[in-house]
Amino acid sequence: MTVSRTTAFSAAWLVLARDLRLAIRRPAQLIQPLAFFAVVALLFPLGYTPELGKLRAIAPGVLWVGALLASMLALESLFRDDVSDGTLEQFVVCGQPLVALMAAKTLAHWLLTGLPLTLVAPVLGIALGVPVAAMPGILCSLLLGTITLSLIGAVGAGLTLGVRRGGVLLSLLTLPLAVPVLVFGARATELAIIGESLMGPLYLLGALAVLGITLAPLAAAAAVRIGLE
């Protein structure tokens, strides 16, 4: 038998492709966070006031808290199936760098939740009275912010692997870490809505994303190793 070892890059690609295919076969998990985000955002016009001027003032907070909670909602299932069917153990023993496989799983999670949430946000923004001119800024800030949220979430999900029904613990762990993203993201959205330059908070969101991309897969891999013991 001729054996050519899979490179770390193609192993990560396999994991990414597998997670995307699994999600397509189970679309409910894909739609749930989006539906949650839409319902939360649309409850405000009903519960607070239908007046667009007032809604516009709270739109940054509504959009960001909604996106944050929706992406949290999808986190619980990030590793759950892989732990219960033994796949995660195989990731550890397959001879591939676990960091690369974790990065692939996080990227898949972002493509399946963070990216759709970002794309839905402008539509919800319109319902909250956000002017169309603010949409590019909102898209950019959510794009950068949700990347960081997925990365923080992967570390949290790794740490709560061994915990039965770890959903609440997972939120308690990750929400405080997500505060900087929330603060700068909401600020960027606010600046976009009033039509001022939002480069400051966007740079900070970018810096957080870079920091996350560099460190989070390492931390997630370490957390998964501990969690499996």
Next chain:
Amino acid sequence: MSELSVKNLHVFRGERHLLRGLGFEVPAGCCLQVVGANGAGKTTLLRVMAGLLEPESLELSWRGEQVTPRDPDYHAELSYLGHDPALKSDFTAAENVAFNVGLRRRVASEDVRAALARVGAEKFSDRPVRSLSAGQRRRIALAALWLAGTPLWLLDEPATNLDVAGQALVASLIQEQLSRGGLVMAATHQDLGLPAAQCASLEIGHRGVQS
């Protein structure tokens, strides 16, 4: 010359001393059958060997070189078959084998077919794993193990859920692995039908002491 040698293996979990000073050697083409009562530490031993569990002390040498059980190069040479068969219920048997083996080495779809035929799973190779029985899943896991072609197999109760023919299949897969110079460590009480020269047994006794 032993391919795999373990000395001075101690595992603690909190205050409990699970394995106390285990040591053994496995030459090429040999099977080490790990036996012991339930809870004696067979699974713990295999998980340590697979690098899933950090031992308090271990001198491990693989092919004459000192390695740690978390070395990726050592991992690339071993396959671990645990209690869970690591299959995705939404994927077909063939897709599962292609993914699990694909993490380690390149596979063609003919190889996957051949592996599934080897374990008698060709009839359900295109059915989603969700619809398969525990024994059928175990066969698929065995197909991935066989196809990965690694020199060291760590098998934890490989014949769980299998019928009589399935148990014979496990024995024949192990024999095939040994005949190509591979090593097997198996926690099983099943008679593998191996000649005495190819089979040693390691008994973990009371309080994790080797007996």
